[in-house]
Amino acid sequence: MVSPTLSDVAQAAGVSYATADRVINNRGNVAQKSIDKVREAVAALGYVRNVAAANLSRNRVYRLAFLIPTGTNAFFNRIRNHIRHAAEHLSVDRITVEIIDVSAFSVDALEESIADLAQRDVDGVAIVGLQNPLLEGPLAKLRESGVAVIGLVSDLPQKFRSAYIGIDNMVAGRTAARMTGMAHAGGLGAIQTFVGSMEARDHAERLQGFCDVIAADYPHLTVLDPILTKDDPAVLKEAAGAVLSARSNVTAFYNVGAGNSGLVAAIGAAPENRPFCVVHELVAHSKQALIDKHIDLVIDQRPDIEVNRAFAMLRALLDERDLPPMPDLMPTIYVQDNLPADPLIDIAEAQSR
């Protein structure tokens, strides 16, 4: 039971190889009669196109690009490492990968980078995006020129990308709230929250999800107004330190954004009777803080899986084949006991220093 080839199909349909090929790939210029005959033969034989052979024959090379925000953000450094690491194993499949740095959180910079891509010789691109209409023009152009576009970690305007790979930040916030609620075991409490910026959509969504769950299921807990940190460790250290030394009634810390090293430093300076601590993204210092019992939980979006999926998705898109199975990506909960021994986490951090 060897699978049928295109020449089997052609023979069964009574047409030439080339004509069968034209039908299979919708290349046009075929008589309706021929089309019907080929379609029938395909159905009868159960023909399925051999993508590997097709790619070989056109000497297919996938040139992929990732647009990633710059900066010392340990999370994006982790993403970068996962891309590079995956890329090493992908050269076997004739895939070249380029990481393009984009100034973080700047719509203008992102717009320009996307426009530049059209010049570049690229087949597919994954973009850490922003939901901004300014991006629509360059994105439309990119897609017109046949480039596959997906959003990664942070979405693009939906009509201008083929897929989005990332978590739902509302869910991430809800998950953080659930754990914080549980950890109070029915007792009273007050939760001090920290956010980088309320303009950052992901931060706002996480906080929203967090507050929703606390209000619904843990009414004996109070969520205090968030302290704005700009994701700056120094700001976090100072603010958290102030709360701790005030011997307030705060029973938990939830940092919605980045800058965790500052939070950990403040806690390390006053370890007795610290509040329950939840933060986002597993990077070298948050991992170490878990091990040191300075914090309790890390909610992570699994950048390794995100990157792998981005590659799989781009390839499927470029091969014009069905997408591989991809259930929703859900935030993962780490405690000190289920930490992955992922060397890329630590590399990421080393580079960000």
Place this chain on the structure above:
Amino acid sequence: MVSPTLSDVAQAAGVSYATADRVINNRGNVAQKSIDKVREAVAALGYVRNVAAANLSRNRVYRLAFLIPTGTNAFFNRIRNHIRHAAEHLSVDRITVEIIDVSAFSVDALEESIADLAQRDVDGVAIVGLQNPLLEGPLAKLRESGVAVIGLVSDLPQKFRSAYIGIDNMVAGRTAARMTGMAHAGGLGAIQTFVGSMEARDHAERLQGFCDVIAADYPHLTVLDPILTKDDPAVLKEAAGAVLSARSNVTAFYNVGAGNSGLVAAIGAAPENRPFCVVHELVAHSKQALIDKHIDLVIDQRPDIEVNRAFAMLRALLDERDLPPMPDLMPTIYVQDNLPADPLIDIAEAQSR
């Protein structure tokens, strides 16, 4: 910068294509001088073998098999569904997949099934194994005949398989303990544990990990002796019901094994003031129990990821290429908020009824 081909290498080395091929694939019968020249050329040009072309030329078809325990166990039904689902998308790559049922937990049955595989025309196999020396004979034969063998979910004797894909059950138990500890917020408590069988290695390991963490970090909690359930829902229902109606001082339930539907039924019958509940494996009824707030946490080993990795691993093994990046698989923690909308979970359950 097109990547060099074997004919580039042959030309650079001053030998024929066939000779270069012999060196690249270690086929032997080549003069040392030729070997050296080819090796140099490979290094100089940065040649990397095109696996797709190689597979095409030998008309490579991968015939893979999975040996999975039978029974109504919802977890293994979930595994089955993931295999079938992945298989649908794999026919494109000339991969055929066969699921072979094996009587659960029977060394004899497993031994026989492995022996049968040698007859069958199979290139690679993933086996839900047992650590039993009886398996070594048939496994050795299988590998001699060139079949790639990996352990899945439960390991085989280590020397007789190329890789193991599954979680560390000690880690799973530790994780369960950490969450249970947190949920007591420093208060006193007693934890009733349930195990299927202390002979089952995975159960014993989970319980061990659980007890270790409670003893080390939550000394104010007591772990009660496990109730033996044989993974039978009826036994669990009865036992848990008895504990609940005794109005004991039990503050938490931890079910190390299967049979959760019985536990949930007992809780559903007496929902007021129920203990904190941790179970293993996300299947339709444990998912529903989370949503219904009958239980608090599910520790899951992500069978979807395990299955995907099993396929990737077997392919890499058969292609004799480097293994793709695979960080340790860690148990995942689910609460009602980060549940995946995975249709295969529910299919699995429907079939097991």
Place this chain on the structure above:
DNA sequence: CTGAAAGCGCTTACAG
């Protein structure tokens, strides 16, 4: 020990 050549299942000009 070495090399020339057919073939894997496709795509792509090219000729008609």
Place this chain on the structure above:
DNA sequence: CTGAAAGCGCTTACAG
């Protein structure tokens, strides 16, 4: 609108 043929990068007999 249709078909014959070269070529993609490899493997595999086969001849020497």
